[in-house]
Structure formats: C-alpha cells, structure tokens
Amino acid sequence: MHQKIKNKNILITGGAGFIGSNLARRLVADGNTITVADSLIPEYGGNSRNLKDIQNKISFSLSDVRDVAAINDLIKGHDYLFNLAGQTSHLDSMHDPITDLDINAKAQLSILEACRKHNPGIRIVFASTRQIYGKPKYLPVDEKHPRHPVDVNGINKIAGEQYHILYQEVYGIESSVLRLTNTYGPRMRIKDARQTFLGIWIRNLLEGKPLQVFGDGKQRRDYNYVEDVLDALLIAATEENAIGKAYNLGAPDPLSLEDTAKIMCQKTVGGDYQMVPFPKDRKAIDVGDFICDYSAFRDQFGWEPKVSFEEGIQRSIEYFREEIENYI
C-alpha cells in the first residue's frame, strides 16, 4: 500500500548509493524516467555495481553535488528530486569537517538555489538522519527532541534539512525531510562502518570474522530495512501533508547491540561475536540507547515497517553472499 510515482522525470542525487540505487530500481519498474547523479567517490556510498542490472534503463551523470554548474544543469526538467547524496560517516566528519560541511550543507544550499532559479515546481525529498538529535534526553526520540549533535555531521545535516524547510516556507519549493535511522539491506556499504556498523558486521560474518560489539552490548538501536525506507520516501514525495515537514523513521522492534549480533550470527554458519572495549574515537561520539519515535509519520500516513530485522538481515546476507567481491 505504498504510494506510487509513475511516468515522471526523477532525479536521484547519490543514486548509485545504497538507498538511491534501490529507489532507482523501484522507480524504473514503475515506468519512470530516472537520472542518477553520483560522484562515485570511493569513501562514500556510490558503487556502480548497484546499478548494473538497470544501467540501460536509467541516465547516469557522474557528478558531484558540490559542482554548482553541474547541479544547475541537472535540476532542470525533473518532476521529483530524491536528494540522497551525503557524507554519512560520523568519524569522517570529525577528521575532515570542512568536506562534510561542503557536501551536507553547502551543496544542499546550492541544490535549493538551483531549484529556485531553474525549477521551482520540483518536488523534493531530503534524506536526513537521527544523528541530528545527539545523545537522547528521553526515549523514544520524537521530532520535538532537542537537537544537540555529537559530531560535525549532525550539525551539517541540521543545516541541510533547515534549508529545505526554509525554501519551502519562503519560496514555495515543495520539500519534505525524512530522518533515517540505521538503514540496511542489499547494496549497502559493507566495506567499513561508514554507513552503519551493520555493514561491516555483514562483511565480517561473510569473511568468517567475529563481530565486534563495543562496550557492554546493551545499547539499543532501531533498524529499517531498505524496502521499508523506499515506501517512506515515496509517501513523503507524494503526500501533500508532508510538504514542509520533517519526520523520523524508525522500527517497532529495537534491539540491543548484543542481541543484534546474536541474530546475525544465527543466520550464518559459524558466525560469532566478541565484546570489546570502546575505541576512544567511537566513545567520544557514542550516544547510548537510540530509539526513534516514528509515530508522527505512521499516524499521519499509515507507514509501518513491514520487514522484521530477522527477515531483512537474512535477505541482506543472501544478497552479499553472492555479491561480496563487488563490495569490499
């Protein structure tokens, strides 16, 4: 019962990335004309393998959202923009904060300026992150929770989403914001922990290495399977009541890190995990338990995750068992 978009011209920034490529696949199947823009920078989520089976059905632009001229050109003629390009690594944002700002804040402002000048009728969905809230003051974390990020990434993502809301309010450019929690599934980055720790855990499992659980393993997290996130993106893009709003996503079945590791190990012969002390740079930005309250989005639009963690992680491991050499 997700919303459908059909026969439209759609631009996806970060479209060779994990979520973007899965979205492109679904939108192509619904008869849309898709342009994927991606810089394919190795440290980020873009991977040409993600588009291999649909490469003849989409237009691909090798371009960086920081390239103002390219963005000005790309934005023209599209009905929808799924604005998914981003630097997602919290540690990278501390090691190279200016690059994080350029991608997650400055490029977003350039994209919105391009829309204002060249395509003010475009409909935008911007992918934000629960990282904007920082360490929870209460659980589950709803949209009213104070925003006190623990890394540069969270600060820049706040700016990125606020620009979208502002351009809606001042210029009428129709934008919606979704704040994603740990999203996982086929085509995610598993080379390292840059997207979420679930990526490196899948890799370690498939390579026969034990999963490393930091701290006491009791920190709880919520996970969304990518197909559920695609449903949410399409709802956000098509529901008029979502315009100018920012919503949390989330899941009804949060798990402790240790229980997460246990489930993942059960899915793989010989899978094992070990408890290890927090690395210092991780501890500095750890937020303890984190569970998002997604009831606003659920109650307003009827969205509810359909894929349990057990089921989703099973599908993910199956995908990567076949594909691992293309992702490491």
Place this chain on the structure above:
Amino acid sequence: MHQKIKNKNILITGGAGFIGSNLARRLVADGNTITVADSLIPEYGGNSRNLKDIQNKISFSLSDVRDVAAINDLIKGHDYLFNLAGQTSHLDSMHDPITDLDINAKAQLSILEACRKHNPGIRIVFASTRQIYGKPKYLPVDEKHPRHPVDVNGINKIAGEQYHILYQEVYGIESSVLRLTNTYGPRMRIKDARQTFLGIWIRNLLEGKPLQVFGDGKQRRDYNYVEDVLDALLIAATEENAIGKAYNLGAPDPLSLEDTAKIMCQKTVGGDYQMVPFPKDRKAIDVGDFICDYSAFRDQFGWEPKVSFEEGIQRSIEYFREEIENYI
C-alpha cells in the same frame, strides 16, 4: 561590576565592526594586547573609523575569516578569541546564501579547526543571534525555544554556534555562545539596515528624514546598548560556568516599533516617523513580536543591562551627530 581581563593577548575577529571595536577600546584600556582581524568589506560592519582613536594601541590584520591560512596564523599565541566576525544581514543571506554560509558557518569551522590544531588552550566567546529562533512560539523566548529560522542567516548561525559547543565537548576547547538581540550604540552601522533597523533610523533622524515604521508598529523588540553587551562578553569569557553554554541576552524594557520611533524622534529636533506597509521581502522574514528571556544569564552571573533605551539612544545620536560623515 563587570569582569575584567587584564594583560592578556586577545584576538577579535570582526574587530573593526560595531561591537568588536567597542570591545577593543575597553580591552586596550585594561592593559591587554589586542589583535583586531577584519576584512573591511564595505557591506559588512567593519569601518576603519571605528578604530581611529586606538589605532596605535592595537595590531590590525586586514584578513577575512574565510581565509584559512590567515586564520591558522592569527589564532596562535592568543589567550582569548572574541569571535565576532559575521554576515549579519538577513536580506543579504537570502540574496546570497552561499556567502552567508561561507562566513557564518564554514569560516567558523575553520577557526575552530585552527584552534584545535594550533591553540587548543584558547578561550572563545562566539557572538550568535536571536535570529536562530525564528518566529516566536511563546514570549519571552528562552534558550529552550525551538530553533526554526526564517532566513538562511539563522540556519548558518545555528551551525556556527553548534560547532563551538561541539568543539568544547569533544576537544575541550573552551567556548561560550551569546545570542544577541538588537544591539545599538556608537560605531554601529547606520548606512543601511544591515545590522539592525535602529542604524538606518539613526541615520534618517540625523538627515531629517522620517523614520519608516513597517506594518502597524505594534511589533515589540528588545534592545541592548553596546556597553551592556561588552559586559556580557567579558562575563562569558571569564566565567567557568559559561563554558560550553549558549545564553540569550536581552533587555527589561522592550518597546513597540512605534514607541521606539517616538522615543528616537523626541531626541532629535524635528524628528518624525511614518507608518508604511511592509515591503514584500521584509514581510517574508518578519517574526512579529520578539522579546528574549535573558534570565538564565542574569541569574547565573548577575548581568543586567544598565543603560535604558532612552539613555542609550541619546548617547548614540550624540556620537553620530559628530561622526555621521564617517558612517554613510
């Protein structure tokens, strides 16, 4: 009973501007060694006239906070940084949002990176703005009020202050943030409304033109005389309990725009005002009544504005009556 800093090395970014130059004057008088950094870009607040009477007692660096190499060099060897450089015009931030981002967000991140690498023991006070809150949901606006800016400037200033708080929390670089409301006094920008409308009103009065009050004139504002703000900056710089915190400033005597105009007209022979409809670009970013709750800063540190609006505006008009040709 304000705090004093004596015999220290102090860097003031935006130090040729309104608040920065008044601060430099006071700090020089207390025996400190002052370096003023200012780009003197005509659209911003820097004006070499502001430093004329102390030019032989300070070091002046003609440099832009966006110049990373200059900032890396400047930051070394200073005990305090009063980080006052900023783009303050709300309309300019909408007409040229990228420049606003570069100054109010990106340069701030570069400054903090420079501190982290070259002078982590420095003590910083960052000047933010009540503009981060947007249109008030309740009055007076305290520090817990949601931040929903109505212009790009407000969004970038949020990022600027959050970087300061983050670098304190993660790296221990001691920063405090003050959120200023309408600050006025000698050496303010009166050429136009880029700092506050009080500037252009002072100019109009002295040039015999009527003040223009937008809308019905009932919108209330609070004003701080610059010497009171200097007291607050020095408290923020010297009180250990202010480290890692952000505080509103404000005033006990908010006034409607029409009453503000009346008081100002009384101070000037032949002064007059007229009610005019809102210009469209102003209306889009107008926030209605705005009164800041400064009780957190008052209760914790004993700060209270000492100069009434009547007294402060009198002193300001006297200053500019002599100096107007250097400010228009």
